[in-house]
Amino acid sequence: MADAKSETQSSNQMWGGRFASGPDAIMEEINASIDFDKKLYAQDIRGSMAHATMLAHQGIISAEDKNQIVAGLETILKEIEDGTFAFSRKLEDIHMNVEARLAALVGPAAGRLHTARSRNDQVALDFRLWVKEELQKTERMLSALIAAFLDRAEEHADTVMPGFTHLQTAQPVTFGHHCMAYVEMFGRDRQRVRHAIEHLDESPIGAAALAGTGFPIDRHMTAKALGFREPTRNSIDTVSDRDFALEFLSIAAIAATHLSRLAEEIVIWSTPQFGFIRLSDAFSTGSSIMPQKKNPDAAELVRAKTGRINGSLVALLTVMKGLPLAYSKDMQEDKEQVFDAAESLELALAAMTGMVRDMTVRADRMKAAAGSGYSTATDLADWLVREAGLPFRDAHHVTGRAVALAEQKGCDLAELSLQDLQAINPAITDKVYGVLTVEASVASRTSFGGTAPENVRQQIAWWRARN
Numbered sequence: 410m411a412d413a414k415s416e417t418q419s420s421n422q423m424w425g426g427r428f429a430s431g432p433d434a435i436m437e438e439i440n441a442s443i444d445f446d447k448k449l450y451a452q453d454i455r456g457s458m459a460h461a462t463m464l465a466h467q468g469i470i471s472a473e474d475k476n477q478i479v480a481g482l483e484t485i486l487k488e489i490e491d492g493t494f495a496f497s498r499k500l501e502d503i504h505m506n507v508e509a510r511l512a513a514l515v516g517p518a519a520g521r522l523h524t525a526r527s528r529n530d531q532v533a534l535d536f537r538l539w540v541k542e543e544l545q546k547t548e549r550m551l552s553a554l555i556a557a558f559l560d561r562a563e564e565h566a567d568t569v570m571p572g573f574t575h576l577q578t579a580q581p582v583t584f585g586h587h588c589m590a591y592v593e594m595f596g597r598d599r600q601r602v603r604h605a606i607e608h609l610d611e612s613p614i615g616a617a618a619l620a621g622t623g624f625p626i627d628r629h630m631t632a633k634a635l636g637f638r639e640p641t642r643n644s645i646d647t648v649s650d651r652d653f654a655l656e657f658l659s660i661a662a663i664a665a666t667h668l669s670r671l672a673e674e675i676v677i678w679s680t681p682q683f684g685f686i687r688l689s690d691a692f693s694t695g696s697s698i699m700p701q702k703k704n705p706d707a708a709e710l711v712r713a714k715t716g717r718i719n720g721s722l723v724a725l726l727t728v729m730k731g732l733p734l735a736y737s738k739d740m741q742e743d744k745e746q747v748f749d750a751a752e753s754l755e756l757a758l759a760a761m762t763g764m765v766r767d768m769t770v771r772a773d774r775m776k777a778a779a780g781s782g783y784s785t786a787t788d789l790a791d792w793l794v795r796e797a798g799l800p801f802r803d804a805h806h807v808t809g810r811a812v813a814l815a816e817q818k819g820c821d822l823a824e825l826s827l828q829d830l831q832a833i834n835p836a837i838t839d840k841v842y843g844v845l846t847v848e849a850s851v852a853s854r855t856s857f858g859g860t861a862p863e864n865v866r867q868q869i870a871w872w873r874a875r876n
């Protein structure tokens with residue numbers, strides 16, 4: 410790369426005045442990716458070692474050159490990890506930074522490393538390896554969150570809380586069942602992660618610039634050495650493809666959306682008005698002016714991170730949209746989106762796992778709320794169907810009248826006298842009181858997937874065997 414020219418030499422007559430520096434410096438500014446793609450150093454070095462080893466095995470370079478290359482790359486790895494490596498923006502990206510240093514370390518042998526390879530397949534390889542590792546990490550973090558929920562669900566399989574629709578009290582459920590709803594959501598996220606790992610498990614190296622190479626390389630050998638199932642099958646697609654990054658971002662966006670719903674519930678539950686949970690000091694903050702406040706900042710930030718992650722997905726989809734095959738420099742804009750989303754998702758998962766493990770569940774508050782809002786009205790209607798033989802629509806109507814009467818009297822359904830209930834429908838007997846408690850309500854919901862504590866325990870066992 411040429412050095413930036415001085416302003417007088419290079420400022421363009423037409424538009425130079427607008428810029429403080431000459432076009433070469435601007436070119437360097439827009440072109441260089443080293444500031445962010447240095448994150449790929451370990452993958453880049455690993456890929457180069459596998460490539461050099463294969464080149465030597467195939468007789469394309471000598472064993473001596475290969476040994477020098479590998480030794481040089483080991484030195485570079487150590488330099489980067491020790492923080493002594495001097496990254497240069499003039500050398501654009503991680504690939505050229507490593508190669509230039511290799512040349513300084515081992516001389517002419519370094520120049521043979523790039524045989525039968527291009528930065529196009531090199532970057533596709535490095536980034537794929539990085540995303541694969543990130544997906545594996547995400548899988549482990551999702552498992553940890555699921556484990557936290559399974560423990561809380563087990564502890565609270567019998568704890569009754571109001572179930573909501575439209576955030577209005579609907580029917581009593583158990584807190585264990587509610588926790589298991591999140592286990593299902595994060596379990597699906599984990600399945601998506603596993604599928605994405607399968608999808609990306611093909612090695613791009615050897616596709617070269619876009620057309621493959623005339624050198625007798627062995628792509629199966631490099632694929633195996635780098636832990637991929639097999640090499641990719643089409644060299645043009647290989648250097649054009651960023652589906653693995655888009656899949657990672659889609660999965661991250663869906664998982665973050667799940668996390669935001671949980672975050673929102675935590676915010677609501679921890680208000681004094683709800684009081685269903687108390688957050689630990691570790692995951693809340695105080696107010697600088699109002700001494701009584703305990704704010705759910707971590708939950709709020711998780712809720713907000715979703716915006717960033719969704720933004721990254723839309724940004725990369727937009728970068729890739731309409732790109733002609735094969736590689737275009739636009740694709741260099743893939744990394745920051747993925748790195749930022751990965752960092753946000755990791756933080757959000759870690760914070761949520763901590764909050765779920767640490768929060769105090771206030772079973773008394775949940776139970777009191779579960780009984781309010783005529784939450785067992787459906788149980789009364791079901792009883793009328795079962796015991797009095799009413800069609801459900803009629804039972805619904807009768808129950809509606811009972812709710813209206815209770816509302817008028819300012820009491821719960823279970824507090825209406827038998828006389829009152831029989832005035833609405835004479836078929837009602839005192840047995841009805843057995844179904845009007847919240848405990849009886851949840852215990853009766855034994856249909857597969859229902860909220861009955863015994864069901865919840867079965868679901869926990871099912872998930873424990875898979876976590």
Ligand code: ARG
Nearest residue numbers: 442502528529532738740741
């Ligand atoms: N830094 C580039 C990127 O991230 C590497 C590939 C460059 N290839 C090229 N033909 N200029 O996409």
